[in-house]
Amino acid sequence: MSEKYDERELEQIMRAGLAERATGAPDRLTEPFVGRHRHRRAWLGAIAAAAVVVGGVGVGLAVGQSDDGRGPDRSPTSAGDPAGVPEDWRAESYGGIQVWVPPAWGTGAAPFEETWDGAGELLHCRDGVPSGPYVGRPVMESDACAVFDSDRQPTPSADFAWIGSVVEPGTIDLGGGYVEETVAVGGVNVTVASTDADLRAQILGSAEAVAVDANGCRTGISTPLRPEGPAEIEATSLSVCLYETDLDGNTVLVWSDRRGAADATAYTEATYETSQLYDAGPCERRSPEGQWLEIGANGPDATRWDVVTFDCMWGETPDSQYPLNKQTVDPWASPAVKMYVVGPSDLHAGLNGYFRGILG
Amino acid sequence: MDVMVRHLEFDEWMAARLPGLLRFAYLVTGTQHAAEEAVQAALAKVYERWATVSSIDDVERYVRRAVVNAHISDWRRHGRRLTPVAEVRGDGHPDPADRVSRADLVWRVCEGLPARQRAAVVLRFYEDLDYPEIARVLDCSEATVRSHVHRGLAGLRAELERQEDPR
Numbered sequence: 001m002s003e004k005y006d007e008r009e010l011e012q013i014m015r016a017g018l019a020e021r022a023t024g025a026p027d028r029l030t031e032p033f034v035g036r037h038r039h040r041r042a043w044l045g046a047i048a049a050a051a052v053v054v055g056g057v058g059v060g061l062a063v064g065q066s067d068d069g070r071g072p073d074r075s076p077t078s079a080g081d082p083a084g085v086p087e088d089w090r091a092e093s094y095g096g097i098q099v100w101v102p103p104a105w106g107t108g109a110a111p112f113e114e115t116w117d118g119a120g121e122l123l124h125c126r127d128g129v130p131s132g133p134y135v136g137r138p139v140m141e142s143d144a145c146a147v148f149d150s151d152r153q154p155t156p157s158a159d160f161a162w163i164g165s166v167v168e169p170g171t172i173d174l175g176g177g178y179v180e181e182t183v184a185v186g187g188v189n190v191t192v193a194s195t196d197a198d199l200r201a202q203i204l205g206s207a208e209a210v211a212v213d214a215n216g217c218r219t220g221i222s223t224p225l226r227p228e229g230p231a232e233i234e235a236t237s238l239s240v241c242l243y244e245t246d247l248d249g250n251t252v253l254v255w256s257d258r259r260g261a262a263d264a265t266a267y268t269e270a271t272y273e274t275s276q277l278y279d280a281g282p283c284e285r286r287s288p289e290g291q292w293l294e295i296g297a298n299g300p301d302a303t304r305w306d307v308v309t310f311d312c313m314w315g316e317t318p319d320s321q322y323p324l325n326k327q328t329v330d331p332w333a334s335p336a337v338k339m340y341v342v343g344p345s346d347l348h349a350g351l352n353g354y355f356r357g358i359l360g
Numbered sequence: 361m362d363v364m365v366r367h368l369e370f371d372e373w374m375a376a377r378l379p380g381l382l383r384f385a386y387l388v389t390g391t392q393h394a395a396e397e398a399v400q401a402a403l404a405k406v407y408e409r410w411a412t413v414s415s416i417d418d419v420e421r422y423v424r425r426a427v428v429n430a431h432i433s434d435w436r437r438h439g440r441r442l443t444p445v446a447e448v449r450g451d452g453h454p455d456p457a458d459r460v461s462r463a464d465l466v467w468r469v470c471e472g473l474p475a476r477q478r479a480a481v482v483l484r485f486y487e488d489l490d491y492p493e494i495a496r497v498l499d500c501s502e503a504t505v506r507s508h509v510h511r512g513l514a515g516l517r518a519e520l521e522r523q524e525d526p527r
Contacts, residue, residue: 004517004520004521004524005517005520005521007513010513010516010517010520011485011513013462013466013516013520014466014481014485014512014513014516015485015486016462016463016466017462017463017464017465017466017467018387018466018467018470018481018482018485018486019486020463021386021387021463021466021467021470022383022386022387022486024386024392025379025382025383025385025386025387025392025395026382026386026392026395026396027378027379027382028378028379028382029378029382029396029399029400030396031396031400247429281507283504289429311476
């Protein structure tokens with residue numbers, strides 16, 4: 001069947017349409033060029049001015065256990081397990097610093113210094129005030145941001161630990177019996193607030209700089225990664241490592257997890273099955289940018305490292321590619337993944353609810 | 361390079377290129393606000409490296425890449441999402457008066473494209489760059505660029521035919 005529009009006609013229509021659309025473009029910047037003087041960007045100023053302080057509303061926390069009760073197979077005896085920490089505590093790491101926390105603690109956001117324009121304002125961007133103890137990382141959980149002032153913090157309603165904290169080392173009385181203590185470890189500040197001095201000391205005492213964290217995730221990434229390891233493996237656990245790479249190529253390990261044998265088997269089987277008929281289309285492997293994951297399928301003698309990126313909505317094993325869909329994501333999904341990973345939702349492959357969506 | 365000279369050279373270049381950059385960014389990002397954001401971020405990076413750029417061609421390529429990357433990065437960082445294209449379905453009684461203009465149709469198709477595909481289409485049909493140059497801007501292979509552009513045109517063809525035969 002001949003097509004109604006040939007290539008040349010389509011190109012002409014496209015050119016004309018884009019040219020007409022471009023007439024609606026601004027011809028000057030609403031805000032003067034700010035790069036030279038390092039002023040804050042307009043949108044961030046608007047956020048700060050709005051300074052939405054969300055209060056009084058308890059929100060559910062992402063806890064280290066899946067909704068169906070399957071607990072991740074923690075590995076308390078892994079390297080880095082410090083002496084004196086209860087066996088059921090779990091490791092949490094950010095930016096090469098690892099701490100151990102009680103199993104019921106959830107995950108959340110910590111204040112951070114915005115560095116997009118060098119203004120250096122401290123913001124705490126989260127989706128309400130946590131109602132339970134949590135480990136916070138310097139990430140945007142939501143676009144609702146409050147300007148953070150360490151000297152004017154509200155009394156918390158639960159214990160928390162912040163890795164990569166913006167609070168200076170020292171001790172602050174937060175009221176209500178809560179004491180916030182901050183120490184520097186490997187150049188990174190770790191803050192713990194609790195009414196329990198022993199618990200505070202125990203968590204802070206567990207903080208250490210690690211090259212590979214207790215979940216098996218590398219904390220220092222200096223080169224673009226490639227999938228590596230044996231293509232076929234009898235996996236007994238999964239290392240789930242979430243990284244973020246900025247535009248200058250700096251990469252930080254944001255969050256990690258370790259899943260057990262059942263999830264590891266489900267994952268390797270899903271990647272094999274879905275890769276058989278998967279057509280990756282025009283997408284090609286690029287240097288990681290933004291958020292991406294390494295999924296390590298740990299076998300008895302080796303680990304197969306896969307790389308998951310959201311540009312192409314795929315994962316790559318050492319010898320194949322597979323789509324991100326319910327089957328391949330479910331084995332490593334968790335409330336913490338939904339907390340930290342900005343990803344697709346209802347538009348893609350039944351992944352609604354697996355990742356953080358629009359604006360938190 | 362003397363700082364004052366650098367300021368003057370940069371200002372001169374920016375004054376000449378700003379409207380064009382904003383139009384390009386507008387087509388890549390889809391909104392005036394996002395276009396200004398992307399251009400601000402791109403200009404900041406160009407300014408920082410102004411003393412070391414070797415040619416205006418390099419600057420043009422660099423700033424276009426920075427606009428595209430700033431847009432994609434912003435989407436990732438803040439969870440912003442492109443608005444999916446709304447499929448136009450007829451009711452079986454096509455009325456020419458109800459048909460959207462071709463410019464609107466083109467834009468609707470572009471809005472539905474992934475960010476890099478849309479950037480490739482804009483670079484090809486608005487900026488008139490050839491495939492090798494687009495590949496350099498987007499830091500990908502020429503084959504990928506051709507695929508992006510082909511998919512953009514295929515989407516346009518499908519939308520045109522759907523509009524003319526809305527069943």
